[in-house]
Amino acid sequence: MLGDECRRLLKEVRSGTPADFLRFSDEFDEILASLPEPKDLESLPPGEQQDIRRVLKDVERVRKQLTLELTNIRSDLVSKLTEMSKGQQGLDAYRKTLGIGKGGTRRGSV
Numbered sequence: 001m002l003g004d005e006c007r008r009l010l011k012e013v014r015s016g017t018p019a020d021f022l023r024f025s026d027e028f029d030e031i032l033a034s035l036p037e038p039k040d041l042e043s044l045p046p047g048e049q050q051d052i053r054r055v056l057k058d059v060e061r062v063r064k065q066l067t068l069e070l071t072n073i074r075s076d077l078v079s080k081l082t083e084m085s086k087g088q089q090g091l092d093a094y095r096k097t098l099g100i101g102k103g104g105t106r107r108g109s110v
Contacts, residue, residue, distance in 0.1 A: 009066065035052060
């Protein structure tokens with residue numbers, strides 16, 4: 001279902017694995033197209049109407065979570081890139097981001 005696919009993508013984004021957004025988009029569009037038109041909801045049994053409304057609310061909630069996650073990742077990346085773009089400060093920030101300590105022997109150390 002649509003909600004399951006959205007949750008799968010959200011899980012991929014949170015875990016840091018590259019998500020296949022094109023495949024997700026194709027599957028999302030296909031599942032969304034299979035849902036009845038809003039005007040046709042009236043003719044469905046009440047149970048099916050509730051199921052469709054529940055799925056759509058779930059998808060909207062997951063969409064908001066995904067947007068928030070991507071916004072946070074993007075802003076974190078922008079702040080890291082901004083730190084890296086400041087000359088020597090940028091090199092230090094780059095090393096810090098990668099977890100690399102300063103190399104070489106320091107004066108007075110063995």
